[in-house]
Amino acid sequence: MNRSRTITAAILLILISSGAIAQVHDTVRKISSATGVIIDTVPPPPALPGLFADPNIAVFGKRFYIYPTTDGTEGWLSTNFTCWSSSNLVDWKNEGVILDLPRDLVWAKQRAWAPTIAFKNNKYYYYYSANVNIGVAVADKPTGPFTDPISKPLIAKGTKRGQMIDPMAFVDDDGAAYLYWGQGQCNVVKLNNDMVSCDTSKILSFKPPGYNEGPFVIKRKGIYYLMWSEYDTRDPRYSIAYATATSPMGPFKKAENAVVLKGRGAVKGAGHHSVVQVPGKDEWYIAYHRFKIPGGDGYNRETCISAMHFDKDGNILPVNVLLKIHPVKLK
Known part of the structure; x- marks a missing residue:
């Protein structure tokens, strides 16, 4: 034996x-x-070292990128944004500060939260929350430096009900771009071709059952998946649910088994996510934050990555937050 x-x-x-x-x-x-047998009761280590939340994961060329919120202050009073890059989804390099609110903005100095990024017009467009407004910055490279092209918020606080935070930019197959955002309700508007302006009179607002914040949209096999966070980021029950539609503007119907990511065991407060597809493959990964292990809370969170799968009918399957991912090589 x-x-x-x-x-x-x-x-x-x-x-x-x-x-x-x-x-x-x-x-x-x-x-x-x-003895090397895979077990699923011990949480894997975070993807990024230190305290980072609200990760936006993307792939450009032969590298993955994460754009997070800098965490660790009560009240979420961070003042800058960093970028991280990886060639394999496992080993991450800190690319440094890419946008510093006191240095780079004239209209906001703190509460640098929940960014997102999109590529169009041979430029990288970076959308972010700053002092509960949504701004936009532009760069020639995914690592910046990013500059503010309009010197004011793109979506100012008070534009709609709830907080004007948590932007997500989605560029469809036809090149049309859409901005989603909102705490308390979800808002969506089609961006103008310049990517730094929109017609705010055409904002569509709605609230799927359970929606709180952190919208994110992906498209797979002609179906649009709107995902969001439920509960509050300080709540251990913080989790991710989704709805589907045949148009980027909806209407979105919440899935029957809608909650696809939540805490388990030592993992608490798992939510505020983003999703990336490995180019050329039906292979998907979800980035999100959880309470720091050990001793974390809603102000001390860490960024994680898990695999995300679909069943034969296109439903998103429950994500195993305790399963470690393996390196992914980009071609």
């Missing part, structure tokens, strides 16, 4: 004979971990 199996069997016999049956399961899992 294999030596590791002999040891495992011996430990099981001791535990059972001593009446410690309740401890058997956990002990076997620890031994399995030592």
Whole structure:
């Protein structure tokens, strides 16, 4: 018999004979971990070192990128944005500060939250929350530096009900671009071709059941998936749900089994996500934050990545937040 199996069997016999049956399961899992068997009870380490939340994951060329919120201050008073890049989705390089509110903006100095990025017109357009407004910046490279082309918010606070935060830019197959955002309700508007302006009179607002914040849209096989975060980011129940439509403007119908990502075990407050598709493949990954492990809360969060799968009918399957991902090579 294999030596590791002999040891495992011996430990099981001791535990059972001593009446410690309740401890058997956990002990076997620890031994399995030592022998290289994949286990799903211990959370994987965060993707990024340190405290980062609201990650927007993207792929440009042969690299993946994450654009997060800098976390770790009560009240979320961060003042700048960083960019991280990776060639394999596992090993991440800090590309430094790409937008600093006090230095680069004339209309906001703090509350730098929840960015997103889109590529069009051979430029990179970076949308972000700043002091509860939505701004836009532009650069020639995904790592910046980004500059403010309009010197004012793109979507100012008070434009619609709820907070004007959590932007998400989606460029469709025909080149049309849409901006989604909003806490309390979801808003969407078609961006003008310049990507730095829109007609605010044409904003469509709606609220799927359970919607709170953090909208994100993907398109797969002609179906538009609107995903969002439910509950509050300080709530351990924070989670991700979705709805589908045949148009980027909806109407969106919430899925029957809509919650696809939530906390489990030591993972709490898992939400505010983004999704990336490996180019040329039906292979998807979801980036999100969770309470820092150990001792985290809604102001101390860390960024994670998990695989995301669909069933044969196009439904998003529940994401295993305890399963470690493997390196992904881009061609």
